[in-house]
Amino acid sequence: MSRQYWLMKSEPDAFSIDDLAAKPEQTEHWDGVRNYQARNMMRDQMQMGDRIFFYHSACKVPAIVGLAEVASQAYPDHTAFDPESKYFDDKSDPQNPRWWMVDVKFVEKFTQPISLKTLKAMPELEQLALVKRGCRLSIMPVAELEWLAILNKLGSE
Template sequence: MNYWLMKSEPDAFSIDDLMACPEQTEPWDGIRNYQARNMMRDDMRVGDRVFFYHSSCPQPGVVGIMQVASEPYPDPTQFDPDNKYHDPKSSPDNPRWQLVDVKFESKFDELVSLKALKANPELADMALLKRGNRLSIMPVSKAHWQVICAMAGATA
């Protein structure tokens, strides 16, 4: 099993939005970074666990856990000219962008803030906390997964 962190701006899509989705499952669409796409396409597997991270908000941090719920498949938003994620260079015969479905697992009682993550010396080498890292999807080591779950009072 792999562990991941996926970021979303809560005013665009929050953990509460995921909880309200049918079967608490939703396609994780709109990824337009090749490195993040490659991780979804090549490395994510059904059942992998994922931290849901609220970003670009007054209080960024990890808010809960979800699971990868599908194999990767072409992101349909790339083909829709009315969608903000449309990519005119992509076609159904040669799609550029992939996504996976994610399924809600749990919401933390309290957010594990970015400030708290930075203050924990056990997380000093976590990709999220490295200067200049702006990826919306990143791997999380098992050790870091366990530390963050303990910070949240959640089961690792």
């Protein structure tokens, strides 16, 4: 299977690209996903080595701020089983987990983030879920041509 590309959103006050870069091994599990569509992408489609645009959302300037990589196959999200966790789900069972996660590894922080405004102005991204009105998924696929267009934009800014 060939490499796939993703965009994963995180609020920087909850978990930022700098937080990922500061982790031991620069790797962290991507927990707390509680949307079935995003869960299915992690569980059924993400593969080790897939590349990720790390996107800061719900902040002053939403933007792609760096690159990460999928560092594990999907596995059950243990936070769903922990009553002390904010992600606890009493309907999730370790024998039949409802929620899954992957590990992500830091690759690079961009010196110049690519803002949502810039992304929306790029005609080659008109099909990218992020730029469509009402898309609130925290994880979304990025087509290879979209991936390349965004990386190319880095070189021109």
